[in-house]
Amino acid sequence: MARRMMSLLPQRSSRVFSVELNGAPFYFSTQEAHRGEEVPNVFRETQPDTRCYSLLVCSSDTIRRAKFYGDLKEKLLRDLPPECHLSPMCSFLPNVRDSLLKGYFLKDNSESSSPTERLLKDLTQRDPVLVCSYLRGEHGHLWTQHLWSPADSQTMEKSKDFYVVPSEAPEYHPSTLNIINSDVFYSFEEAYDVLKKCGDIIPEATSVLELLPSRAEARSKPDFPVIVIEGLDATGKTTLTESLRETLGASLLRSPPQCLSPMRARFDREPPLIRRAFYALGNYITAEQIGQEGRKTAVIVDRFWHSTAAYAIATAVSGPVCNLPAEGSEVYRWPSDLLQPSLVVQLTVDPEERKRRLRGRGLGTTEEEQELDHNQLFRLKVEKAYQRIIGPACVTVDASPSADQVLQQVLLLIRGKCHL
Structure with missing residues (x-):
């Protein structure tokens, strides 16, 4: 996981971040030097004592990433202080397919940062999640993004903080970069591969695979x-x-x-990647x-x-x-x-x-x-x-x-x- 996070660092200043607030996306990016840009909208309305964090699921294993993201919201809502507010977010390279990382943006209004930061540090130790904190500068005019490193990783250099600046809406909605063979499947093999990888964690996946026709039969x-x-x-x-x-x-x-x-109820509880593969194979x-x-x-x-x-x-x-x-x-x-x-x-x-x-x-x-x-x-x-x-x-x-x-x-x- 440490190597995966390191591989993201060279792309960090090229990435755009999107936070969903009331159904509308708010975009921001990061850069090494500040050139007088305004504070991004997502930070503009925060109270002086509000602490902000982002969590992005970054495993290279697509099944693990989908399962963990599907469970992450429930875990955060259960374990975070009630004063914390979650919003869906993502990070992506503009117009680059399969660059999308999904996660959550967290505003913490609780009295102490300790419970929240303990949970987030625990996530970085055990789970495929990339955590950043956002630090408010004097008078709230500047915000910086600080990437957390796993405490047990001695090989990672201390990450450099980047300034947070507004970003224009991309040419394509970020989710469209991730639809092909993730939300919608365009071949038997792609959908089959997802359910085959699920066999160890979802017993019903094996039952589905046993019902499948050959590729020739699906096209006859x-x-x-x-x-x-x-x-x-x-x-x-x-x-x-x-x-x-x-x-x-x-x-x-x-x-x-x-x-x-008999299997639909089971797969309807799964994250989109697995659920969509199931219905694709049904076709x-x-x-x-x-x-x-x-x-x-x-x-x-x-x-x-x-x-x-x-x-x-x-x-x-x-x-x-x-x-x-x-x-x-x-x-x-x-x-x-x-x-x-x-x-x-x-x-x-x-x-x-x-x-x-x-x-x-x-x-x-x-x-x-x-x-x-x-x-x-x-x-x-x-x-x-x-x-x-x-x-x-x-x-x-x-x-x-x-x-x-x-x-x-x-x-x-x-x-x-x-x-x-």
């Missing part, structure tokens, strides 16, 4: 058309897919596949089933890769819709080794109508679906991500009219596109 092209129906919960997917199955005499499949249902199992059923008849699929990707992208990228990767970005491309459907239909309804339908159903929803209900911004980001995915792109259909009207509209699309 069916003889009959494949129609995917996408959309948020309560947009009418179940009603429409059942009607299409009956009308067309088609097979109906759902993603994630039924065989993964490959569904693709194998599509290939088999598609030899005999047309196949209707209730959700597929579009859902997996859209929710992951919207969750990973904080802030407004404009923070999403731009249209045409590689994050919206279809995995080259995954079967492509003939047609993807995205059902949409007015948000209030969707809420009314959800209340009428009275069913439990996933954490992400609950987020849709009270966070309009998240819903807009999910819908925008849906619209930007290509290979194939979604055809949007208003599902507000009667179920029969929606069915007839979708049948027209299918007959025009798939010649059924």
Whole structure:
């Protein structure tokens, strides 16, 4: 771990830091000399007796890093004094992929620094975490960043303090630098590798791997058309897919596949890297089933890769819709080794109508679906991500009219596109 921290030191003055306050990112950077810059916004509102710290998870082991970051917030909330306030933060090299380090920014308003600093020092001894303290200069006009070194490391030189200065927002939201094969998976092998590494710590991972098809089976092209129906919960997917199955005499499949249902609750508790790999592999199992059923008849699929990707992208990228990767970005491309459907239909309804339908159903929803209900911004980001995915792109259909009207509209699309 000491070597890993040393490897970050030459990059330190090139890195940008982002702290999330009330859903908005505030950026700052560090430099060796101060040139009269203003105090960064994240420090400007701090009280004279407030102490500030940052914690960044920096293990080179991606699984360990994901697991530790997932547990870190709970540990800090449990063990820190109640006067401490946590905010999500990250550090990254602008426009450099896979340079993102995630962590937390801590403002400590407790009477004594001892309990907080004891906990942070303990973290640097045992865990893959990089801790910095921020020191206020005279009159609060200057702030410096001090990198903590593990006390038991005799090989590390004492780190130099850097001045903290404001930084402009980067060209790309920092999370977009880390989406590929982390929040969204674009190949069987990348997702498989994550779950394979989890076998020792998550027994269910081995069970998932035993269900997986070969890569060739996940890409085998069916003889009959494949129609995917996408959309948020309560947009009418179940009603429409059942009607299409009956009308067309088609097979109906759902993603994630039924065989993964016993493991879903376990993986939903895992950090995004592991959870997303699980759902990505579910798409490959569904693709194998599509290939088999598609030899005999047309196949209707209730959700597929579009859902997996859209929710992951919207969750990973904080802030407004404009923070999403731009249209045409590689994050919206279809995995080259995954079967492509003939047609993807995205059902949409007015948000209030969707809420009314959800209340009428009275069913439990996933954490992400609950987020849709009270966070309009998240819903807009999910819908925008849906619209930007290509290979194939979604055809949007208003599902507000009667179920029969929606069915007839979708049948027209299918007959025009798939010649059924």
